[in-house]
Amino acid sequence: ERQLTGKVELMKSDIAPGKEKIGKILSQNSPVLILMDEVLEYITKASGIKVGETNLGSQTLAFIQELCETVASIDKAFLVLTLPSSILEHYDENAERAFEKLLKITGRMEEIYAPVADEEIVHVIRKRLFENIDEQEVKKVVDEFIEHARKEGLLTNDELNGYRERFKNSYPFKPEVIDILYKRWGSFPTFQRTRGVLRLLSLVIHDSLNKDSPFIRLSDFNLSNDEIRRELIKHIGQEYDSVISQDIISPDSGSKKVDEDIGSAYKSYQLGTAVSTAIFMMSFSGKGEQGCSIKEVKLSVITPDFNSTIIDTAINKLREKLFYLSDDGLYFTNKPNLNRIIVNREENIRADEILQEERILIEKGISKTFLKPYLYPKFSRDVPDNQELKLVILNKEKPNNDILENSGDNPRVYRNTLIFLCIDENGKEELHSYLRKLLALRSIEKDAKLKLTEEQKKTIQNKIKELEEIKFQKLRNCYRRIYLPSKDGFKEKDMGISTNFGKLDLSKEVYDYLKSEGVILEKLAPLALVNKYLAGNTYVDIRKLYDSLLSTPGEIMLASKDVLIECIKQGVKTGSFALGYLKGDKIECKYFKEEPVINLIENEIIVKSDLCEQKEISIEKPIEELAPSPLPPEREEEKEYFSSIQLELKVPVGGLSKVANILNFLQTKFSNHDIKVIISVSNGKLDVKDFEDKIREALNQAKIQILKEEKN
Structure with a gap:
């Protein structure tokens, strides 16, 4: 009223005026535009002021209702009233109720305009x-x-x-x-x-x-x-x-x-x-x-x-x-998503569960065909002292001398039959991390209380399948360090990272590696016996020779005694030496340039070929004991040598393990190595995730640098 007329006469009371008074003022002063901003804020504050039995906030609501109805009935009157668009501005429960009343009051005749489209x-x-x-x-x-x-x-x-x-x-x-x-x-x-x-x-x-x-x-x-x-x-x-x-x-x-x-x-x-x-x-x-x-x-x-x-x-x-x-x-x-569930479950996997799973995995991943395995022996007596080659698997970084030197309470005789397979520390961490995740996933798969979705169940199953496919590779990369008996205790060899993603046999892996290194021999040339033993002796006792190979640390290892027998047979047939028997102080030549019968019995000997024209030979002095030194490399004639080698290979599928063995062998012969591999595959498809997880990650773990990368 004051803004329209300059004075207040009709609306002096604290009680809200009715439509008649409001209509009179608006009609006499039309056209009129009424702007009301921050109405809810005013009503909220006014609710704290008493007016008779009510409060100023309620009176304001009553006034606005009368005002809205009056403006609607007058031609040249216009009311613009702003209300908040979000609950954030409603302050409290009383403000919420006031806001709802305002919406109800204005809703019957409002036309809403958004201030910003x-x-x-x-x-x-x-x-x-x-x-x-x-x-x-x-x-x-x-x-x-x-x-x-x-x-x-x-x-x-x-x-x-x-x-x-x-x-x-x-x-x-x-x-x-x-x-x-x-x-x-x-x-x-x-x-x-x-x-x-x-x-x-x-x-x-x-x-x-x-x-x-x-x-x-x-x-x-x-x-x-x-x-x-x-x-x-x-x-x-x-x-x-x-x-x-x-x-x-x-x-x-x-x-x-x-x-x-x-x-x-x-x-x-x-x-x-x-x-x-x-x-x-x-x-x-x-x-x-x-x-x-x-x-x-x-x-x-x-x-x-x-x-x-x-x-x-x-x-x-x-x-x-x-x-x-x-x-x-x-x-x-x-x-939490599956990742969180898996991590939580991993945290609850005990160390003894991991060790038990590791043992089960080894037992599944090893045979007795190539080397007789002995898993985690606690005492030296747990590994027998016999003539067969033995693979002693230890859950530690290197062996001690007890098993090498003793068999229970007795000194060990056949020391050169022992092959120790120990863990690589980095490989152990990787294997245990892998087993922890595998055990966690299996536990989640069996846990009905988790109420996983079908998609989550499928994801868990796929993760388990992916991990199962690489379990033997993880095992092999952990158990990769070989310790062989030597004159000074042990000689260490590292089999390196496995390229085999399928099932493998730890015993065969070790056997094949040592065979490629020339440690285990499946064939022995007669000339090796001549040059090593007969060069300074008239004869060599066969059984003592065999026992010497088995007992002397650092000697070559024969795949079996048949290797020595076949070597002697070949040498006798070709005339490299003869086979005979020692009778008192006499040598009796039994076989020469013919198929011999070898029994590995006492006094069975090989004899220099030039002495076998006679059937019996007098011994002028005793033969010295065999010197326990390594045999010379297997060869029939003088070797030629390469000072450098460069090979470009076209490798068929399945042939990479052979290449890996060749590389391991070459690394023992040359000090400088420059190995580059070109992989080119087509006519198929590989999703980005598999490339990152199974290829790039594997290369990164092996510290293999990608020099060039092209993908379409």
Whole structure:
């Protein structure tokens, strides 16, 4: 009344006036426009002022009802009344009730206008946050990104122009930044769409001031910034504070691990953190809308500096390392995913369970065909003292002398029949980590209380299958260090990393390796016996020779006594030496240049060939005991040598293990090694995850450098 007439006469009372008084004033002073702002705030405060039996807030509500009805009945009267669009501004329960009454009062005759339309928000944001923007620079940056996105297949020809215009209007923000904040986060009742977006973006701008970035992406929302994080968490729940910490921002989070693992060329982009941040920002909506597509992630993360295919790699790695990234899509939840369940279950696997599984795996992965195995002997008496070759498997880095020197309470005689297989420390850590995960997965598969989805059950089954396929390789890479008896105790040999992904036999692996190294012989040349033993002696006792090979540390190892027997047979038939018997002080030549019968009995001897013209030979002096020194290399004639070798091989499928054996052998002969491998495969397909997990990861673990990489 005062604003319209300059005085207050009809409305002096604290009680709300009726329609007659209001109508009289408005009619006499029309046309009239009434603007009422912050109405709810006024009513909330006025509710604390008593007016008779009621309060000023209730009287104000009554006045507004009368005013609305009166204005509706007068031709030249107009009322504009502002109400909040979100619960955040309703203050308390009393304010909520007042708000509901206001909506009911105005609802019958209202016409609602949004102060900022969806298509206007980008202009409002730029106007409020920036004084001026260089449009020429905007065009340059936007055009560069659009061209890159087109080449990467992220925008179709139909989408290019529309996205270009949206980006120009929203710059320096990517269009999806505004869309996600305004439409998804803005759908939360607690999020003020315009004010909330402006406040959040102002924080992001301030955080990005010193960063060299051509534009601001969803992935640039620094969740380590406490203000930015709090601004988001207050709408989705405090439990997401720990989710962000564990999966995205803490130094040991999965995202930070992916930052390091993704490759040195991309390390500066921190793609693990960038991708997980973008996914997080697209994970929430007040309307229940969750998640995003890989294409949306790529658009939210890439810059013209790198190709979008690396985003696929980052996503795959994040799926393996994050604990709260949903198993059903690209979005975060506050419930642990399979990764978290697996890690929790792994933490409950006991050390004795791992050791028991390790023993079971060894028992399944070893036979008695090649070498007689003795698994984890506690005492020297657990390994018999006999003539057969024995593989002593120890769960430690190197053997001690007890088993080598003793057999129970007696000194060990056949020391050169012992082959010790010990663990590689790095391989042990890898094997135990592998077994811990395998046992955890088996436990999860059997646990009906978890109530996994069918997709999660399938994932667990596939993970178990993948691990089962490499169990023998993990075992072999742990048990790879061989210790052989030598004059000074032990001689160490390393079998190296296995290239065999299938089932293997530890006994055969050791046997084949030692055979390739010339330690175990399946064939012995007669000339070796002549040069080593008969060169300075008239004869050699065969049984003593055999016992010497078995008992002298550092001697060659014969696959069996048949190797020696066949060598002697061949030598006798070819006339390299004769076979006879020692009778007192006489030598009797029994076989020469004919098939002999060898019994390995006492006084059975091999004799120099030039002495066998006579059947009996007098011995002028005793033959000295055999000197326990290694036999010379097997050869029939003088060797020729290569000082360097270069081979280019075409290897058939299944032939790589042979190549590995050859390489191991060559490394013992040459000090300089330059080994390069070219792998070329086609006419098939391999998904990106398998390439990263089964090929690149295996190469990284083996410290194998990729010199050139081409994929289509």
